[in-house]
Amino acid sequence: MLFRVEKRMTTPPSLMVLVPVAAACAAMVFCALFLLLTDRSPVAVYGAMFEGALGSEYGFSETIVKAIPLVLCGLGISVAFRMQVWNIGAEGQFYMGAFAATWVALNFPSLPAVVMLPFMMAMGVLAGALWGVLAAWLRNRFSVSELISTLMMNYIAILWVSYLVYGPWRDPKGLNFPLTAPFPEAAILPSVGDSRVHAGLLLALVVALLLQFVFRKSRWGYEIRVIGSSPSAARYAGLDIQGNALLVMCVSGALCGLAGMVEVSGIVGKLQAGISPGYGYTAIIVAWLARLHPIAIVLVSFLFAIIQVGGFMVQTLGVPAAVATMIQGAILFFVIGADIVTQYRIYRVSGDGSEVND
Amino acid sequence: MKEPLIRMTNIVKRFPGVVANDRVNLEVYRGEIHAILGENGSGKSTLMSILAGLYKPTEGTMEVSGVERKFRSPRDAIACGIGMVHQHFKLVEPFTVAENLMLGQRRGGMLVEQGKVAAEIRELADRYGLAVDPDACIWQLSVGEKQRVEILRLLYQGSRVLILDEPTAVLTPQETSELFQNLRRMADDGCAILFITHKLNEVESLSDRVTVLRSGKVVGTQVRASLDRKALVNMMVGKELQVQPVRKSTRIGEVVLELKAASALNDMGRKGLDELSLSIRSGEIYGLAGVAGNGQRDLAEVIAGLRPMTGGDYLLDGESANGLPPRTLIEKGVSYVPEDRLGMGLVPDLNAVENLMLKDYKKAEFGGRWLLDYQKLSDWATGLVQEYDVKLSSLLQPVKLMSGGNLQKLLLAREITRQPKLMVVLYPVRGLDIGAIEAVHRLLIGLRESGAAILLVSEELEEIVKLSDRVGVLFGGKIVGEFPADALDLEQIGLLMAGADVQAGGEDSALSR
Numbered sequence: 001m002l003f004r005v006e007k008r009m010t011t012p013p014s015l016m017v018l019v020p021v022a023a024a025c026a027a028m029v030f031c032a033l034f035l036l037l038t039d040r041s042p043v044a045v046y047g048a049m050f051e052g053a054l055g056s057e058y059g060f061s062e063t064i065v066k067a068i069p070l071v072l073c074g075l076g077i078s079v080a081f082r083m084q085v086w087n088i089g090a091e092g093q094f095y096m097g098a099f100a101a102t103w104v105a106l107n108f109p110s111l112p113a114v115v116m117l118p119f120m121m122a123m124g125v126l127a128g129a130l131w132g133v134l135a136a137w138l139r140n141r142f143s144v145s146e147l148i149s150t151l152m153m154n155y156i157a158i159l160w161v162s163y164l165v166y167g168p169w170r171d172p173k174g175l176n177f178p179l180t181a182p183f184p185e186a187a188i189l190p191s192v193g194d195s196r197v198h199a200g201l202l203l204a205l206v207v208a209l210l211l212q213f214v215f216r217k218s219r220w221g222y223e224i225r226v227i228g229s230s231p232s233a234a235r236y237a238g239l240d241i242q243g244n245a246l247l248v249m250c251v252s253g254a255l256c257g258l259a260g261m262v263e264v265s266g267i268v269g270k271l272q273a274g275i276s277p278g279y280g281y282t283a284i285i286v287a288w289l290a291r292l293h294p295i296a297i298v299l300v301s302f303l304f305a306i307i308q309v310g311g312f313m314v315q316t317l318g319v320p321a322a323v324a325t326m327i328q329g330a331i332l333f334f335v336i337g338a339d340i341v342t343q344y345r346i347y348r349v350s351g352d353g354s355e356v357n358d
Numbered sequence: 359m360k361e362p363l364i365r366m367t368n369i370v371k372r373f374p375g376v377v378a379n380d381r382v383n384l385e386v387y388r389g390e391i392h393a394i395l396g397e398n399g400s401g402k403s404t405l406m407s408i409l410a411g412l413y414k415p416t417e418g419t420m421e422v423s424g425v426e427r428k429f430r431s432p433r434d435a436i437a438c439g440i441g442m443v444h445q446h447f448k449l450v451e452p453f454t455v456a457e458n459l460m461l462g463q464r465r466g467g468m469l470v471e472q473g474k475v476a477a478e479i480r481e482l483a484d485r486y487g488l489a490v491d492p493d494a495c496i497w498q499l500s501v502g503e504k505q506r507v508e509i510l511r512l513l514y515q516g517s518r519v520l521i522l523d524e525p526t527a528v529l530t531p532q533e534t535s536e537l538f539q540n541l542r543r544m545a546d547d548g549c550a551i552l553f554i555t556h557k558l559n560e561v562e563s564l565s566d567r568v569t570v571l572r573s574g575k576v577v578g579t580q581v582r583a584s585l586d587r588k589a590l591v592n593m594m595v596g597k598e599l600q601v602q603p604v605r606k607s608t609r610i611g612e613v614v615l616e617l618k619a620a621s622a623l624n625d626m627g628r629k630g631l632d633e634l635s636l637s638i639r640s641g642e643i644y645g646l647a648g649v650a651g652n653g654q655r656d657l658a659e660v661i662a663g664l665r666p667m668t669g670g671d672y673l674l675d676g677e678s679a680n681g682l683p684p685r686t687l688i689e690k691g692v693s694y695v696p697e698d699r700l701g702m703g704l705v706p707d708l709n710a711v712e713n714l715m716l717k718d719y720k721k722a723e724f725g726g727r728w729l730l731d732y733q734k735l736s737d738w739a740t741g742l743v744q745e746y747d748v749k750l751s752s753l754l755q756p757v758k759l760m761s762g763g764n765l766q767k768l769l770l771a772r773e774i775t776r777q778p779k780l781m782v783v784l785y786p787v788r789g790l791d792i793g794a795i796e797a798v799h800r801l802l803i804g805l806r807e808s809g810a811a812i813l814l815v816s817e818e819l820e821e822i823v824k825l826s827d828r829v830g831v832l833f834g835g836k837i838v839g840e841f842p843a844d845a846l847d848l849e850q851i852g853l854l855m856a857g858a859d860v861q862a863g864g865e866d867s868a869l870s871r
Contacts, residue, residue: 229705
């Protein structure tokens, strides 16, 4: 008796949804086993996580706050990934966006909010876009893999911000902490009631809907679908591959830069070292799990935020917050592993029917 | 007579829907160079792959030195002393020559004795004149040197039967003559060499015996002493070509495409087109005969703007089209139907609507500057699918699920509906069933009647004879002969396709007619 694996030509839509959900559940079970090994009740830990992330007004608002940068970066990444341009540089573009927005807030403190916020946003978007386009230009001009260049440029951006907050931009009144001076009132995004949930949420949802529309209805969405799906057919049909690579990285970087602006302006209120706990990297996982679908990115971001905030909350039970990272890793592992079910058909055969030995 | 080293008896190989080898018998002797001659698709490569253990024969037996053998993998074949050099070399680029030769070797212990291996390689290389530095990395080597490494590997593995799949296709004339000398030395040393080819001059200058295959069957074997090239060509092409040419075009108009001494490099960076000149008029089908790999794709890609020319002129309606990008040429009415339907002509994962709109999505009627009106596009696509009789279960299904014939109809629907003034079509019926072939031919004839100029590239003489108003033969990146439809000489065409004119000249020249 043998098992034969055969590539599927198409995947039934039901499987496309069912399989990742089942895989995510399997990941939770896997992590539960790990918790059992450390003599903790998985039920209690998971209960505390969800309770912590969703049960209280505070927890819920924290979850949303964490989801916002994930949504924006995830959407940015999805634009590039759809054309098979592998932008791993969301983290760096996020930092550059935060940097540019801070520059506005620190240098023009007297602007009114109606001018200040759009100005910050424009500069954040511009900085992220430029950081992204640079990698696309290198790809077009010198065939540099954007996978490498975007990754390396992350370190440059992160260290650049560190340099600023440790050096020229450090707040003299800040007791030597690596922080800039707090932003003026006008540079802070409005928030909901007294929670930390800010206007960035609205922005993220609008961008998601907009992208959904662009991907499905626009000429440009069609072009990047063709180029991403078959570069040789795109070249044959005379589509502008290099121009679109620039454009795609521009939009991708712009959205990640917007995420950075939103984070400094909506949450932190100043620039500091380590302003992102790796949103740009987590967003890659989010985009991938959501299969680059804008609405799914919103949902997956929310799920990941629950896990992160919940992981933070269960520290009171003596469970390390790293549990959250472990669960995220396990989910990715299981969902990608489960792709074998969506990509291939596995069935049993008897005897050997093989033709080719090679 | 001495005992054959290899005896293949009644070999049959069936693939789904095709019989690639049909009761083939082949004997190979020690010390001989044996050419396997045939057109593309005649079953040469399949037969050799069976001998090298890559395929299992459906029926038939193989004996090596009188003992019956069944190969389950190339490893078994190698163990019996049979090895093959493929057209695409199977070498690890970053590794050195010595490291590549050691790969897959099971002799020796855990440790690798670099020095000893290098010495063995040098010894082998000297013996057969295969000069290669064992410590050089593969990526540093030229194509000819890589081929030598492949041959060395076989010798190093202890192979006594060497199979070479079109070994000269990638070589310069200089390298070719060196290779021939080396092969002769190996044969003199007691090896048996089998080489696949479709070039007559190679058969004449190298082989002791030649076996000709056509449509999976052996049509004959000749020995060197009584080699007759006309007989060989007839065996290869088949004399009994009985096609009635379709009514020829009556409305031949102005010259649409003109190439003057066009040159271009192929993917390997060698001369793909060699000062080729060609002109095609509107309302005319120009059939380009020739064995695949003689510059067909390079020519098509130059015309489509996908491959830069290194010299010469490209005129479209009398105006220079040198260096124009694909998009501009498409807009000027140049249509290209590539051989690789799913790899280039269509986007496999997208649906029929998205594929049909590939060259037309920018039209104003399908949306504004930014958006696409999918409702309109879908209606338009439905019309096309009906008009061109494309059978599909849903317009929204990825096209990779469609059959070859329907894919080709879909592709032609997209191209023909744009009313091109010039269409380059490569191997349009390859892999199609008879019904689909008829449909494709009808579409091409219809396009000609509407006044388009068509360059039909095919390896099927039957197809060329049936459709063409003029026939050219492509060999080595040049047009080596041209015939009007009413004065076709199949024997001449066959000889020219096999490169006879280039080497022999004189009496075989069709250009002098």
